[in-house]
Amino acid sequence: MLASRPLIEFNSVVKNTSKVDVLFGYCYPSTYRAGMTGLALQIIYSTLNAREDTSCERYFRHQTQSPVHSIESNRPLRDNHIIGFTLTYEEDILNLIQMLDLGKIPVVVEDRTDNDPIIVVGGPVVSSNPEPYVDFVDVFAIGEGDIIVHNIVEIVKSSGSRDEAIAAMAEIDGLYVPITKPSSVSHITIADLDALEYPIAQVIPDVDEESKLEPVFGKSFLLEVTRGCGHSCKFCLVGHICQPRRTRSLERLQELVEQGIERTPVNKVSLIGSSLGDLDSLEDLVCWIVTRGVEVSAPSLRADSISKNLLECLVKGGQRTLTIAPETGSLALRKSMGKGITDSDIEMAVKTAESVGYTSLKLYFIIGLPGETQADIDSTVRMIQNIAKNSAMRITASVNPFIPKARTRWEMEPQLTLDALRGTLRYIEDELKSIPRVTLETLDLRSARIQAALSIGGRSLGEVIRTAAVYGGYGGWRRAEKETGIPFLSLASDPDRFRSGIPWAYLKR
Ligand code: SF4
Structure with missing residues (x-):
């Protein structure tokens, strides 16, 4: 366009x-x-x-x-x-x-x-x-x-x-x-975020709010609060390759906000970081930004890092949607992946959000996780149903397939076959379709297959990529698979996919 x-x-x-x-x-x-x-x-x-x-x-x-x-x-x-x-x-x-x-x-x-x-x-x-x-x-x-x-x-x-x-x-x-x-x-990691130069005068498009060119977080000053993550969920790329967790000091963040708002013509700060709750002073920062008369948003929060005061300040700062990632409704599976949040952390986060004025909730789940059983899938359905029953907020459940990522602890785990993923999604859709306030969204399964193959594949995929680029789009990947004879789309489910070794083994920390 x-x-x-x-x-x-x-x-x-x-x-x-x-x-x-x-x-x-x-x-x-x-x-x-x-x-x-x-x-x-x-x-x-x-x-x-x-x-x-x-x-x-x-x-x-x-x-x-x-x-x-x-x-x-x-x-x-x-x-x-x-x-x-x-x-x-x-x-x-x-x-x-x-x-x-x-x-x-x-x-x-x-x-x-x-x-x-x-x-x-x-x-x-x-x-x-x-x-x-x-x-x-x-x-x-x-x-x-x-x-x-x-x-x-x-x-x-x-x-x-x-x-x-x-x-x-x-x-x-x-x-x-x-x-x-x-x-x-x-692998290069910057040790001290406070000492790092930061973009104060950020480029902002002069477009209407409804414009398709408007950045996803709106016109805002992007404030990187943390890098990496203090946790290390087995599926999560950030939790592995961006270690260790680093945070900026409250003083440095306040200085950046003051300078940023002066040099970037916006009235909103978007906090950036994969695990914002890792910043001990997150609540102080958010509430301080609000006192400056500036809007603030925190794109995603860990359920166990939420406090009433933090959410109240975010609501004052204009945020109305709380985004959290339970990943699965099953506590056992959540524990096995290293995501140490409990069901009651999630329930409390939802309850608190609603009590302070949030109107919608976005929840992220993964299906096809290693070791997942039908009982785990049922737990996810039950969790969404229970949240919908106990809250009046609009709920978007984003349910996406597990994509094995290189350099994570689950890098060697296979992705479920396309049929199995389709079956699980259809089951969840059927179970939730009678709840009017719940919207289900998911990554296109074809896209999940392509991402998985490229995540764990080796250099032989260059031929597939070159051919797919000639045609473009999803159809391009299918045609590339046919023309090259490389079973690309099912690669991440192939039990023999690492027979020639791990392609990225030379990358060191
Ligand atoms: S999923 Fe979230 S909490 Fe877990 S390692 Fe990744 S960023 Fe950290």
């Missing part, structure tokens, strides 16, 4: 390119809305443009005038020295390849020459398992990219050729250059 009128944004940066040394194209291989919702974009954009020697401009696959001309100055994608992608969802690899192809950049590493940009990819997908994508990527950034992105720029600035730059990147911790075949690659 093309934007109908030229996009106006606050805080975007256009530099005179004759006065900089390095041109960096930051690409988000999906919609403008999705890319502008993420903090990664704001961090990379801000930190690179703070350098006098670098111009960073943005590209999105969808919802812009062109996926291969920058938002800021219409700069052609291939004019950049470095093209950096964040890959947040596995399936977006097709968009990434299409952007390269449309930008006249050879899609396959070995076809690139000294005149082509260097393609760097980071983000949770490749930090977990880069192997399916090695055919297309010159350099992977494994782990947190805040500082390493400066190493990349410095290397490009001082190198005489593209090959020399890529070879130099292979020597840097946290950068993985597949053509050099390293025996191990380390």
Whole structure:
């Protein structure tokens, strides 16, 4: 979809390119809305443009005038020295390849020459398992990219050729250059969040609230409160690859809010962090933001980190939907996955939310978990029914299939077959359909199968990806499976899938 009128944004940066040394194209291989919702974009954009020697401009696959001309100055994608992608969802690899192809950049590493940009990819997908994508990527950034992105720029600035730059990147911790075949690659973690530079003047689109370009959290200042998580649920990627849990101090967070609201034209703060409750001073922070006359939202909270005062302040700050993730209605299964919240934590959270003025509830569940029985599925149904019976809030139950992720403790566990997943979903739908206030939503099962295969697959999947990118969409993956003869869509259920070893075994902490 093309934007109908030229996009106006606050805080975007256009530099005179004759006065900089390095041109960096930051690409988000999906919609403008999705890319502008993420903090990664704001961090990379801000930190690179703070350098006098670098111009960073943005590209999105969808919802812009062109996926291969920058938002800021219409700069052609291939004019950049470095093209950096964040890959947040596995399936977006097709968009990434299409952007390269449309930008006249050879899609396959070995076809690139000294005149082509260097393609760097980071983000949770490749930090977990880069192997399916090695055919297309010159350099992977494994782990947190805040500082390493400066190493990349410095290397490009001082190198005489593209090959020399890529070879130099292979020597840097946290950068993985597949053509050099390293025996191990380390994962970069930033130790001290307080000491880290932070994007204060964030880019905000000047669009209506109803616009499809409006970021998911609305027009808000994104405030990263925590990184990683103090828990380590066996299925959860964040709980494994973003260790250890780190938090910013209350003083630093208050300073960032004050500066951020001054430099970013919004009246809302969205708290970012996979486990916000890990911040001891969360309640103080939220209530302090409200006293500044600014709205605040906490996208998701652990049920055992909720207090009445915290929720009261969030309601005063404009939040009306509480999002929590019981994962399963079965206490035993919840315990076995390491999610230490109890049924009474969940009941109390719901009760408290309703008593202070929340009007809707979003609950996340996973089906097809290792060891799951019919009794566990019944417990999930019962939990949703009981919550609906005891509360007047609107309830959205998001029920999604288990996707085994590389580098988690459940990385070797299989995904249920498509038929089994369909059966479970149909059963849950039937059991809940008579409850009018409950809406059931789920990830497309085809998408769950694709994500699982790419999560645990190896480099042989490059052929499947290349073929799927030619056709695009779900149909593309099906045709790719047929044409390559690689049983891709059922890979994560195949008992023999690791017969040649674990593809990501070289990634080290
Ligand atoms: S508490 Fe949430 S973020 Fe932390 S490991 Fe568990 S699921 Fe992941």
